[in-house]
Amino acid sequence: MRPDKLVARIAIYAVLGFFALIFLAPLYVVLVTSLKTLPELRVGTMLALPQGLNFDAWGKAWSSACTGAACNGLQPFFMNSVYIVIPSVIISSMIGSINGYALAQWRFPGSEIIFTGLLFGFFIPFQAILLPAAQFLGMLKLANTIPGLIIIQTVYGIAFCTMLFRNYYVAMPLELVKAARVDGAGFFRIFWRIFLPISLPIFTVCVIWQFTHIWNDFLFGVVFSGPESRPITVGLNNLVNTSEGVKEYNVDTAAALITALPTLIVYIIGGRYFIRGLTAGAVKG
Amino acid sequence: MADTIPADAGLRKGLARPSRASVWADKWIPLVVLSPSVVISLIFVYGFLAATAVLSFTNSTLMPRYVGAGFQRYIDLFSNSVWWTSVANLFWFSVPFIVLSLGLGLLLAILMDQRIRAEGALRAIYLYPLALSQIVAGTAWQWLFNPEYGIQNTVRALGFTSFEFNWLNDSRMAMACVVIAAVWQCTGFVAALFLAGLRGVDEEVIKAGMVDGASMPVIYRRIVLPAMWPVFFSVLLLLTHQAIKTFDLVVAMTAGGPGTSTWLPSYFMYNFSFERGRMGVGAASAVMILVMVVAILIPMMYLEKRAQKNAS
Numbered sequence: 001m002r003p004d005k006l007v008a009r010i011a012i013y014a015v016l017g018f019f020a021l022i023f024l025a026p027l028y029v030v031l032v033t034s035l036k037t038l039p040e041l042r043v044g045t046m047l048a049l050p051q052g053l054n055f056d057a058w059g060k061a062w063s064s065a066c067t068g069a070a071c072n073g074l075q076p077f078f079m080n081s082v083y084i085v086i087p088s089v090i091i092s093s094m095i096g097s098i099n100g101y102a103l104a105q106w107r108f109p110g111s112e113i114i115f116t117g118l119l120f121g122f123f124i125p126f127q128a129i130l131l132p133a134a135q136f137l138g139m140l141k142l143a144n145t146i147p148g149l150i151i152i153q154t155v156y157g158i159a160f161c162t163m164l165f166r167n168y169y170v171a172m173p174l175e176l177v178k179a180a181r182v183d184g185a186g187f188f189r190i191f192w193r194i195f196l197p198i199s200l201p202i203f204t205v206c207v208i209w210q211f212t213h214i215w216n217d218f219l220f221g222v223v224f225s226g227p228e229s230r231p232i233t234v235g236l237n238n239l240v241n242t243s244e245g246v247k248e249y250n251v252d253t254a255a256a257l258i259t260a261l262p263t264l265i266v267y268i269i270g271g272r273y274f275i276r277g278l279t280a281g282a283v284k285g
Numbered sequence: 286m287a288d289t290i291p292a293d294a295g296l297r298k299g300l301a302r303p304s305r306a307s308v309w310a311d312k313w314i315p316l317v318v319l320s321p322s323v324v325i326s327l328i329f330v331y332g333f334l335a336a337t338a339v340l341s342f343t344n345s346t347l348m349p350r351y352v353g354a355g356f357q358r359y360i361d362l363f364s365n366s367v368w369w370t371s372v373a374n375l376f377w378f379s380v381p382f383i384v385l386s387l388g389l390g391l392l393l394a395i396l397m398d399q400r401i402r403a404e405g406a407l408r409a410i411y412l413y414p415l416a417l418s419q420i421v422a423g424t425a426w427q428w429l430f431n432p433e434y435g436i437q438n439t440v441r442a443l444g445f446t447s448f449e450f451n452w453l454n455d456s457r458m459a460m461a462c463v464v465i466a467a468v469w470q471c472t473g474f475v476a477a478l479f480l481a482g483l484r485g486v487d488e489e490v491i492k493a494g495m496v497d498g499a500s501m502p503v504i505y506r507r508i509v510l511p512a513m514w515p516v517f518f519s520v521l522l523l524l525t526h527q528a529i530k531t532f533d534l535v536v537a538m539t540a541g542g543p544g545t546s547t548w549l550p551s552y553f554m555y556n557f558s559f560e561r562g563r564m565g566v567g568a569a570s571a572v573m574i575l576v577m578v579v580a581i582l583i584p585m586m587y588l589e590k591r592a593q594k595n596a597s
Contacts, residue, residue: 012396019393020410023469026425027413033428045439046429099322106315114319121330123582125530127554128575129329131568132336135349136328155329158322186307187314216418218533223559233420237537240424249428256424260417267416271409274416275477 034058034254041249057250061258065251067238070227074255077235081215083146084231088153089210095154096161096206097199101191103162104169105177115166121159130223137224144226152224153214160213161206164277168202169195201273208270209277212263232259334575340568349564358565368570371548377460378467378549379528385468386524387517390475395505397476398483408480411473419470423537426466427453430538456546459539463547466534471527475520482516483509518589522582529578550574 033041034057035050063073103115133152134143142148172195180190221231230238236259240252267274344354362368393411397404414422429435430453437450452458486509494504532551539547541556548556550570558567 012399012401016393016396016401016407019389020407023410023414023473026422026429026469029429030425041434045442046435047439095322098318102315102318106311108312108315111315111319114323118322118326121326123526123578124330124334125551125571125574125578127532127551127571128337129333130337130554131340131349131558131564131571132333133329135336136333155325158325159330162322181311184307187311187318212416216420218418218420218536219555222536223555233418233533236418236424237420240427241537241540249431249434252424253428256421260421263416263418264413267413268409271412275408275412278415278474278477 030253030256034061034250034257036250038246038248038250057248057254058258060248061239061251061255065239065248065255067235068242074232074235074239074258077230077232078258080146080225080229081232084149084153084229085211085214087150088157088214089207091150092154092157092161092210093203093206095158096163097165097196097203098191099158099162100165100167100169101195102187103166105172105174105190105195106187115162118159118162121156122163126156126219130219134223144224144229146229149220149224149229149231152220153217156220157210157214161210164206164209165199165202168199172198201276204270205273205277208266208273211266212274215263235259337568337571337575341565341572343565343568345564345568346562354565358569361566362569362573365566367545367548368550368553370545371550371553374460374545374547375529375549378464378531379525381461381464382467382471382528383521383524385464386471386475387520389468389472390520391479393472393476394479394483397480408473408477411476413473414470415474417470419531419533420537422466422470423534426462426469427538430462453539454543456543459543459547463531463534463538466538467528467531470534471524475524478516478520479513482513486512515589518585522585522589525581525585526578529574529581550577 029046032048032050033046035052035054036044037054037056040051061074062078063075064071065073067074067077099118103111137143137145137148137152140148142151176194177190180194185193215231216233217231218233218237221234222237225231225234236255239255340349341358342354342356343349343358397407401407430450432438432451432454435450437448440448440450452462490508491504494508499507530551531549532555535541535547535549535552541548541552551574554567554570554574557563557570
């Protein structure tokens, strides 16, 4: 390699490596802080490694830290999020897949208008629907409940899921449906026998994306939940920002990591699909 | 309409003739399948948008009251200095956020496009913040910006004992903290999109440029980057959209403070609607946020479409 080329290569790696460290730094700092004791925090810097693996702060964040008046840690919030996320992800993905199939493979006069009309739900700022949505849930007696949040998360997830599946199925040749119809198969049978079996990748993308979004949601969670139904993001914010007395930063950071863990694990396992959801949403969004 | 399935698709010679009922069913089932989503969207999206607009013309405070108030709520909103502070703050948040994420994202994408090792790992590292909740990101950065324990303390421990870094409690610099956290969260995403765009540029054109003796920077400036306009517009669109919606990060990092120095319109809407019980003003601000999104995004979407057409 010529010397100037070599210098260029080194510079490229140096810049990329530098930014990689910068991007990882907050995670590292939060992790080591969560493993320290309070006195230990006061002596060293935030970059110092902990003296040992001390999970006391994690235990407290999980089961006994105060989030306002209650002192049960993040555990109840975590479970609320689980109960909200699982049905919303499943239902919105299923509706999205059948919608996408109908829009991509069974085009009819007006199907493009319906698609565009549904897609609009993906673009609106949610501030513009919060007040009537709160009223609506109140009318259904679902205000401040987990079922209410499931409805909201599902409904506002449909637009994205529909778009994802529609863009996936639109790349499939229309001859598939034509041939199957000749053989006497109907709408649902063709979906079930031909399209669902080839949909695993896009289902993975959709589920990962919806899971991440709904787990991380704060706006709907803070507006539509009550003391018994608050999701984990609201719990974390209450724990970090409304606690009184001595600030326990090790507990705060442990709580942040507990909140982040499910989506981080999904990201590490399914990163490839995560990126696909991203670009699919971006390119056609 | 060329893609519409002809009604006689099954009538070709020698094949089973579908019954009239099944032809009829095939015509209507897709519509029936889509109708729940259409109805849901008509209620939850279009209906609620309209209801917000209606609320903004009423006397509603804690509970919705449908007593007409004309433009009074908008007059209230526009004569509220906190609203204008929030709008100005949005500008001072969005511009640096968008410029920095675009610039840094493009830089990282170009560098990652140089046939480097460990590209997958690097991309995963740049992108992981996007998998985190903004509340988590806000908590982490609040900790880093904490003067007693965070960056200030660490730099001082290195020997720079007079080092000052207390932006989070400084009303002039607090927004910069929010910008830094937002850039940290979104840059990997921008880089991933740009990288996908760079990979889409025709290799042959680049090779031809190299044969002609052009250097890499020249090839990028003259050939590669101009071909990236459509991607650039997509990214700009997404970042602008993201900027207007930003809310969680502010709640987690500063709760709008110090004072109102990090209030954004989204925070104003939440605060007036759900904490101060001034629903009418909250609704008026929500309508203004919607107007902002539409006013900024529609021209940009139009430009994006045009850029895409020119590129193809």
